[in-house]
Amino acid sequence: MYRFLLSRQWVILTLLALALIPAMIELGFWQYHRHEHKVAQNSLISGNLAAKPVPVTDLTAPGHTVPRDDYWRRVTATGTFDPAHEVVVRRRTSIDDQVGFHVLTPFILKDGRALLVNRGWIPFGGDQRAFPDIPAAPKGEVTITGRLKADETSAASGIKDLRDLPPRQVMLINSAQQREELGRTVLGGYVEQISPEPAGGSPEQIPDPDDSSIGPHMAYAVQWWLFVAAVPVGWVILVRRELRDRAAAKAERSAADAESAQEPAAV
Numbered sequence: 001m002y003r004f005l006l007s008r009q010w011v012i013l014t015l016l017a018l019a020l021i022p023a024m025i026e027l028g029f030w031q032y033h034r035h036e037h038k039v040a041q042n043s044l045i046s047g048n049l050a051a052k053p054v055p056v057t058d059l060t061a062p063g064h065t066v067p068r069d070d071y072w073r074r075v076t077a078t079g080t081f082d083p084a085h086e087v088v089v090r091r092r093t094s095i096d097d098q099v100g101f102h103v104l105t106p107f108i109l110k111d112g113r114a115l116l117v118n119r120g121w122i123p124f125g126g127d128q129r130a131f132p133d134i135p136a137a138p139k140g141e142v143t144i145t146g147r148l149k150a151d152e153t154s155a156a157s158g159i160k161d162l163r164d165l166p167p168r169q170v171m172l173i174n175s176a177q178q179r180e181e182l183g184r185t186v187l188g189g190y191v192e193q194i195s196p197e198p199a200g201g202s203p204e205q206i207p208d209p210d211d212s213s214i215g216p217h218m219a220y221a222v223q224w225w226l227f228v229a230a231v232p233v234g235w236v237i238l239v240r241r242e243l244r245d246r247a248a249a250k251a252e253r254s255a256a257d258a259e260s261a262q263e264p265a266a267v
């Protein structure tokens with residue numbers, strides 16, 4: 001009855017079904033782990049944003065790589081902005097997805113060390129290769145608050161670090177690169193400025209990261225696992241259909257043979 005399962009067509013179909021099951025199980029766990037990562041990241045973001053601000057020098061130092069556990073921690077610093085060494089970061093988007101620049105201004109601490117401060121977004125001017133008009137940073141000594149971030153790298157961000165850019169334009173926010181330009185000690189990582197807020201709302205400050213959306217990853221995981229259950233069910237349905245079709249074909253042949261046997265022989 002089931003000898004047809006040894007045919008080339010059914011062997012291939014069965015092997016394909018057996019290969020799909022572990023592959024879809026793995027895809028389900030991949031999406032589940034992405035869901036777990038997103039939930040953990042949301043928890044980290046909300047916890048760090050809610051934490052009391054601490055002096056930036058408590059969390060970073062020259063050459064320091066900011067660990068993921070410290071991303072988005074609110075920090076404070078007192079010093080003066082250095083607009084003479086200000087640069088802009090190319091191809092950055094605003095809240096409503098317009099492309100422009102981020103304004104990166106060195107902030108000189110009382111001990112002479114520098115902290116990179118991302119003051120926010122400004123639009124492109126008429127000539128993207130020209131240094132844009134930038135709203136002035138606060139003058140004199142000021143205390144700022146911001147979110148701590150790690151240095152950007154091409155490997156982590158996917159942003160290609162282009163060379164031969166126009167003067168005072170960069171692709172990545174990186175303390176090691178800026179140390180060479182400034183000629184002074186620079187703290188590792190950088191800060192996204194939260195306060196004081198800029199006069200006139202420009203530069204447009206970078207909003208808090210989203211800590212509420214978990215994405216569709218859990219739904220995708222369940223979907224893949226449902227597909228796993230569907231494969232053997234589908235295989236069984238196909239086998240039963242094949243048996244039914246073969247039984248019907250056999251019955252038709254038997255009926256035809258019986259009818260043929262009952263016909264009188266020609267004289």
